[in-house]
Amino acid sequence: MVDSSRPLTVDDVRAAHKALSGVARVTAMEGSRHLTDLVGSPVHLKCENLQRTGSFKIRGAYARIAGMPAEERARGVVAASAGNHAQGVALAASLLGVRSTVFMPRGAPLPKLAATREYGAEVRLHGHVVDESLAAAKEYAAETGAVVIHPFDHRDIVAGQGTVGLEILEQCPEVRTIVVGVGGGGLIAGIALAVKALRPDVRVVGVQAEGAAAYPPSLAAGRPVALDAVSTMADGIKVGRPGDVPFKIVGALVDEVRTVSEDALSRALLLCLERAKLVVEPAGASPVAALLSEPDAFAGPVVAVLSGGNVDPLVLQRTLRHGMAAAGRYLSLRLRLTDRPGALAALLGELSVADANVLDVSHVRTDPRLGLSEVEVELHLETKGTAHCAEVTRALRGAGYTVRA
Structure with missing residues (x-):
């Protein structure tokens, strides 16, 4: 047990690491070529999503x-x-x-x-x-x-989570920036405690979801401040108030706490699945979301901690759809047609020429805003990125259709 009468030190983290020998896995450190190209220097993923029980x-x-x-x-x-x-x-x-x-x-x-x-x-x-x-x-x-x-x-919780930091320094001794998702703060506090004692030059950056970002106002106030409400898909970091114990360490040792949007979280989860072949929950993907949002802000080599992979299949399905939409891989449009034979076929022909795959088509004929001979069509399309979305929309407008997103 950590002596509560004195400040936590790296020796407490080392003691926890010894106690965890044979219990916690030394999780893999995987390189990411896609993120490396984006950031402009090496990016490695610390895969705590592969830890026992699926998280740190x-x-x-x-x-x-x-x-x-x-x-x-x-x-x-x-x-x-x-x-x-x-x-x-x-x-x-x-x-x-x-x-x-x-x-x-x-x-x-x-x-x-x-x-x-x-x-x-x-x-x-x-x-x-x-x-x-x-x-x-x-x-x-x-x-x-x-x-x-x-x-x-x-x-003791903070000391135990800090063992992730010791492993990062052993696996990537050249690291310059460590990016960590933040909820209550136990993980980042432990990592900062270990890393700053041994490598004070390493930058430690926290990431919170915009809808559950209690640390920025708390750090500004100099004390933990509770949010009135929290809302994010990232349940693992959906915490409305920093913990007292980690807050002191974060305030003293963490270099910065950033926020990311829900779109960035879903795009990051999609990237981890598609490019790294790793199942990661939204909270675990938050460091990747930060890298995607502002890649020039991180000096490399960078280690992004994927803190967990326990994502419910239904949540994964919804998040992936959201991520694909945010990445321009889905496009939803509404437009009006004359309600006559062949009108829909002509529209689908235009979409075929534009190389957009139609996933779903629905019709509305009873809206009082429609003319007597009009029908509103809602389309859900599979597209190839934001540029392709714009091309499809331009093609439809060029063919004379009034398009509403």
Whole structure:
């Protein structure tokens, strides 16, 4: 257990790394030619999406539970999570012979529920958001004496997550910039703690989703500030308030915290799947989203930490569609035709000449805004990028159609 009476140091991270030997995998470091060409210097992907339980969370969870006194372990542990932390706590507790209970929202994805149970935790469904599940977990702890394992706001958790930083320096000693997704801050705080102690010249950059960016205003205020609301597809970094423990470290050691859009997140997930052949959840793809959004802002060699790959198949399907649309691979158009035989065939002929693949066609004939002999057609097309989208639209307008996006 990390001594809470003194500041965390790289020695605490080293101790966690030793405790994790044989438990957490030393995950692969993969080069990305596409991102290297985009950034103009080498870009490597630290693949924590291939870690046990599918994310980095096993590192901090195991370090935390392993550091508990025997009498605390005997009382069991309890956690609240919609996914990654739940699985990390469940596996860590099982490996250490500790009873675990995890409260999850009723809407948690079925694959994550099943995986948490399979790793050995008793799963209880409560509430519709993690905050409600956390309240129930705390009540359970008060009633039973079980120890609450927080996902990011504890010194042992931060030390455990910092082992990612030690591995990065061993695998890519020439690194100049490390880019990390940020929710509550446990991962980036641990990485910064380890890396800045050994290589103070390395730049550590955090990335948050625009709709859940609590760190920029908190850093400006000099204290953790809670957001009124959070909204992002990136559940793994959907946190409305920085943790007190990681916030102090982030404020002292992290060079910058950037934000990325939902479009950038979905495009990054698509890129990881198509170009790197890696399944990555939106939160895990956030560093790649930052590189895509402003490639000139990062001095290389760059290491982007893919923090997790636990994405629900339905979310993956929606996100990929969103990513393809953002990349100009889908185009949706509405236009009006004269409602007569052959009109639709003529339109499809124009699209064939423009080399656009028609995925779906729907008709509206009952809108009061339409003329008596008019029909509105909505088209969903598969295209080849933003330039091709513009070409298709120009071709249709050139053929006399009034096109609305």
